[in-house]
Amino acid sequence: MHELSVALEVCRIAEDYVGREALPRVREIGLAVGRHSGVEAGSLLFCLESLLTQPPFTSARTHMERTAGDELRVLYLEVDDERPAH
Amino acid sequence: MSVRRIEVRERVMERNDAMARDVRARLAGRGIFALNLVSSPGSGKTLLLERTLRDLGDELHMAVVTGDVQTQNDADRLTRWTNDLVQAVVTGGACHLDARQVTDALGALDLDALQVLFIENVGNLVCPASWDLGETAKVVVFSVTEGEDKPLKYPKAFQRAGYVVINKTDLLPYVPFDVEKAKALALSVNPELRFFETSALTGAGLEGWYDFLRRSVRRPVASMAQVGTAP
Numbered sequence: 001m002h003e004l005s006v007a008l009e010v011c012r013i014a015e016d017y018v019g020r021e022a023l024p025r026v027r028e029i030g031l032a033v034g035r036h037s038g039v040e041a042g043s044l045l046f047c048l049e050s051l052l053t054q055p056p057f058t059s060a061r062t063h064m065e066r067t068a069g070d071e072l073r074v075l076y077l078e079v080d081d082e083r084p085a086h
Numbered sequence: 087m088s089v090r091r092i093e094v095r096e097r098v099m100e101r102n103d104a105m106a107r108d109v110r111a112r113l114a115g116r117g118i119f120a121l122n123l124v125s126s127p128g129s130g131k132t133l134l135l136e137r138t139l140r141d142l143g144d145e146l147h148m149a150v151v152t153g154d155v156q157t158q159n160d161a162d163r164l165t166r167w168t169n170d171l172v173q174a175v176v177t178g179g180a181c182h183l184d185a186r187q188v189t190d191a192l193g194a195l196d197l198d199a200l201q202v203l204f205i206e207n208v209g210n211l212v213c214p215a216s217w218d219l220g221e222t223a224k225v226v227v228f229s230v231t232e233g234e235d236k237p238l239k240y241p242k243a244f245q246r247a248g249y250v251v252i253n254k255t256d257l258l259p260y261v262p263f264d265v266e267k268a269k270a271l272a273l274s275v276n277p278e279l280r281f282f283e284t285s286a287l288t289g290a291g292l293e294g295w296y297d298f299l300r301r302s303v304r305r306p307v308a309s310m311a312q313v314g315t316a317p
Contacts (some may be wrong), residue, residue: 002182002213002216005184009099009101009102010098010116012101013094013096014094015096017094017141017171019094019246023092030094030100034173036242038212038213038215038216038242039216053299061120070242071095071097072097072099073093073096073098074094074095074096074098074285075093075095076091076092076093076094076095077091077092077094078089078091078092079089079090079091079092080089081088081089081090082088082090084135
């Protein structure tokens with residue numbers, strides 16, 4: 001029921017990293033969501049899909065690892081430096 | 087295009103939990119016993135608090151933070167019995183209180199004069215279980231009209247709680263609710279739980295709840311008279 005609050009907090013954590021480390025565009029957010037975290041995975045993905053439409057998240061994907069226990073964690077951000085590959 | 091991965095590994099609840107730790111430290115520093123009441127809607131939280139405030143108001147200095155989703159009803163009922171009521175800002179449809187709201191509420195209370203703080207959470211057995219508010223303990227208020235299997239359906243609420251108030255016992259003759267079975271199921275998800283059996287309506291069993299509150303107060307009752315009168 002509170003997946004939107006959780007999704008907003010995921011975005012805030014990601015935005016903190018983006019601001020602090022001057023990161024360019026985010027391509028993917030990696031999450032760990034425990035089976036006993038009290039979060040419904042499909043609903044959280046749906047909320048994130050709705051939120052991840054603005055820069056620096058435009059078109060960002062969510063990768064969710066289901067884990068045991070009640071873990072709820074942002075694992076990583078995958079960013080695109082928008083520099084040509086060597 | 088150059089793609090790289092930044093390790094984050096940050097808990098989503100960390101900001102809330104950091105605020106909850108701060109609340110807990112502030113309350114513990116003043117010896118305030120804080121209970122976070124969670125339950126389904128209609129379990130009798132507000133009536134239990136009304137009775138408690140009325141019956142113990144001369145003995146204990148108590149305050150209430152209440153989170154009502156859509157109405158002023160709970161706040162209107164509780165303000166009859168205490169001047170120390172803070173209504174948390176809860177927007178329509180919110181499903182729980184968080185530590186930020188409790189932090190804000192503490193700012194409106196005279197903590198130096200307080201012995202017991204009740205946080206009346208939003209009626210919901212799912213979401214409030216996930217949010218630490220900095221309370222000393224969570225209390226599940228569980229009414230006999232709900233069915234004994236609530237602890238199995240909503241295990242997290244019972245796992246995170248220290249106490250269960252089985253309320254509306256005046257209705258036991260009329261409903262097929264087995265108190266011992268309900269306790270056994272609750273203990274199966276959390277063996278540490280302690281129980282109270284009450285009817286907030288008739289007052290039956292409330293003395294045990296009151297004794298528990300009296301015993302849990304760490305700031306001496308005698309010191310209350312001095313609070314607020316010191317130069």
